[in-house]
Amino acid sequence: MRPRSITVAAFVLLGCRDPRPAPSPPAPVDAAVAAPAWSEAWLLEEGRRYLDDPAHRRRSLESSLTRHDNSYARQRLDHYALNTTGWDLLPPWNPIAVPVTDAPAAPLDGVAPLWDGQRPGTLRGWVELGRAVFFRYPLREEVFLDHALRRPDFARSVGIVRAPDGSYPGAVRFRDIDGATKVGLTCALCHTDLRDGALVVGRARRSFDYGRMRLTYHADTGAPVDPELARRMRAWGPGRADVTEDRDEDPVAIPDLWGLREQQYLTQAGTIRHIGPAALAIRQETQLLHSNHERVRPPRELAWALAMYLYSLRAPERPAGDAALVAQGGRLFDEQCRECHSNAAGGGPLVAASRVGTDPALATGHGRGTGRYRPAALIAVAEAGPYLHDGSLATLEDLFGAARFSPGYRGVNGAGAVPGHPWGTDWRSDDRAALLAWLRSR
Ligand code: HEC
Ligand code: HEC
Structure with a gap:
């Protein structure tokens, strides 16, 4: 079992010991994600504000952090959009990167950098650039992935799949900042999947066993690994990873990226208030520079492009199901579930972890914790198992x-x-059957 009480105790202790006064959290605005218009003109204008106005970025950061006292927030408040110090001074990095395929690796000389340095003038142009970032911008060098790709059978067994175009989505060969050619990982490794042989972008790679991939590297090469970390990585299993980089035991399920625009909060513990696209762009900008050990930062154009691309992702069509049963399930949902799952994606404002009653480790962790969980989005939920933030239940039948x-x-x-x-x-079994039919049609 997980040492839940230890996690909670550590959180409380850290809270008491930290000498810095915690800035007061912003006033709750759960109902009002200052509903931006989302028109193309507005998005282009908002993009310019994000790109050109550090004060706008700073304000957006401050108001998009749900709490200011977890380590995710502290780290950003201390380094982001300070103009004359902190991460603004990191050199922007526009990498040369190509997809990994089974073809013999060709030299990267002569390959153009990912971005041509021109700001797109249309939303479509931003989305296209964002797609390139999603598939090709290396979060960092990834020796574990490099190692796995040398053994195709093993790679397949940990969910590193080959797309119909022959590439391994999420794996790139790139020229690192030290000039050496390396294998890196990108967003697509965790956030794309194959379905009936076709690539579905935005769908969580639930077969990806990051823990086993890393452990196998250590076993094969003899490279040392902290035994405590090894124990935790063994427990992740497919589709889960501990992305908080703290000592809390809180692996989370990789989420689908559908309906992000509708969400009032981002991440499952609602670490980020989704006050508008700048909140998502800042998340991506800081994720990329943090993943790369704060040595370089992505050109902000690429973070903005990534946000525009993420908003454009759509889930594949779902079966309509039995109309009468689905309608009955929808009525029951409105009566008993809509209170929390209230927005157009099926998500909603945060709920106290004590009320939800699921494993509280992520919500109370000092990494990204807010004390609360976000009602999960319900788009294509029939295919979103395992369920709950920690992926602890395999099917909807198990959950209900x-x-x-x-x-x-x-x-x-x-x-x-x-x-x-x-x-x-x-619920009575016929009501539950109706609910499940409705959920499967979402
Ligand atoms: C190693 C796997 C992995 C990689 C690589 C990865 N992610 Fe994620 N992503 C996750 C996990 C796990 C979460 C859930 C985090 C949480 O809820 O606290 C997540 C959450 C997100 C969310 C929040 C979704 C929501 O519903 O609020 C977004 C947006 C996102 N990722 C985009 C990206 C982008 C863009 C990249 C590339 C820059 C990326 N991710 C790279 C695993 C990954
Ligand atoms: C009090 C608020 C609340 C109510 C009422 C509620 N939910 Fe939830 N729901 C949540 C929260 C919060 C989560 C995320 C919990 C977690 O991950 O630990 C969630 C998660 C889920 C998930 C998991 C989805 C996934 O991808 O992991 C499903 C499905 C779901 N709810 C459906 C329902 C249905 C159907 C009802 C009514 C019978 C309902 N919920 C009632 C708050 C609520």
């Missing part, structure tokens, strides 16, 4: 069945009850 509350239950994490999110678990 009462069996998981008993200590003898065996879920994704092995034996033991999976508490929390009790809604729908005590």
Whole structure:
């Protein structure tokens, strides 16, 4: 079992010991994500503000952090958009990077950098540039991925898939800032998947076993690994990774990237208030520079392009299902679930972790914690298992069945009850069938 009480205790202790006064968190504006117009003209204008006005970036950062006292927020408040100091002084890096394929690697000499240095003048132009960033901008060198790609059978077994065009989405060969050619990972490694042989961008790569990929590298090469980290990586399993880089035990499921525009909050603990596209662009800008060990930063145009691309992603069509049953399920959902799952993506404002009752480690962790969880989006939810932020339940039947509350239950994490999110678990079986039909049509 996970040492939940230790995590909570560490959080409290850190809160007490930290000598810096915590800036007061912004006033809650759950209902009002200052509803931007989202027209092309507005997005282009907002893009210029983000790119050219450091004061706008700073204001956007401050008002987009749900709390100012977790380490995610502290790190950004201390370094971002300070103009004369901090991350603004990092050199922008526009890399040369090509997809990894099975073809023999050709030299990178003569390959043009990812971005031609021109700001797109249309939304479509930004989205296209964003796609290039999503597939090709290296978060960093990734020796584990390089190693896995040398053994195709092993690579497949940890979810490193080959797309119909022969590339391995999420893997690039690139010229690093030291001039050496390396293998790196990109957004597409975790946020694309194959479905019936076709590439679906935005769908979580639920077969990707990052922990096993890394452990295998250590086992094969003898490179040392901290035993505590190794133990944790073994526990992640496919589709989950601990991206908080703190000592809390809180691996999270990779989410689908559908309906981001509708969400009032980003990430499953709602670390970021989605006050508008600048919030997402800042998330991506800081993710990229942080992943690359704060040595360089992406040109901001690329972070903005990435945000525009993420907003453009759409889930594949879903089956309509039995109309009468779906309608009945929809009525039940409106009565009993809509209170929380209230926005157009099926997500909604944050709910106290104590009320949700699922594993509180992520919500209370000092990395990204807010004390709350975001109601999960319900777009293409039938295919979004395993469910909950930690991916602890394999199917919707498991989530809405009462069996998981008993200590003898065996879920994704092995034996033991999976508490929390009790809604729908005590319904009559015909109501539950209607609910499931409705959910499957989302
Ligand atoms: C190693 C796997 C991995 C890689 C690589 C990765 N992500 Fe993620 N991503 C995750 C996980 C896990 C989460 C969930 C984090 C959380 O909820 O706290 C996430 C969350 C997100 C979210 C928030 C979604 C939401 O519903 O709020 C966005 C947006 C996102 N990622 C975009 C990106 C982009 C863009 C890149 C490339 C720059 C990227 N990710 C690279 C694993 C990954
Ligand atoms: C009190 C608020 C609240 C109510 C009521 C509620 N939910 Fe949720 N729901 C949440 C939160 C918060 C999460 C995320 C919990 C987590 O990840 O730990 C969630 C997660 C889910 C998920 C998991 C999706 C995924 O991809 O992991 C589904 C499905 C879901 N809810 C459906 C429903 C349905 C159907 C109902 C009504 C029977 C309902 N919820 C009622 C707040 C609520």
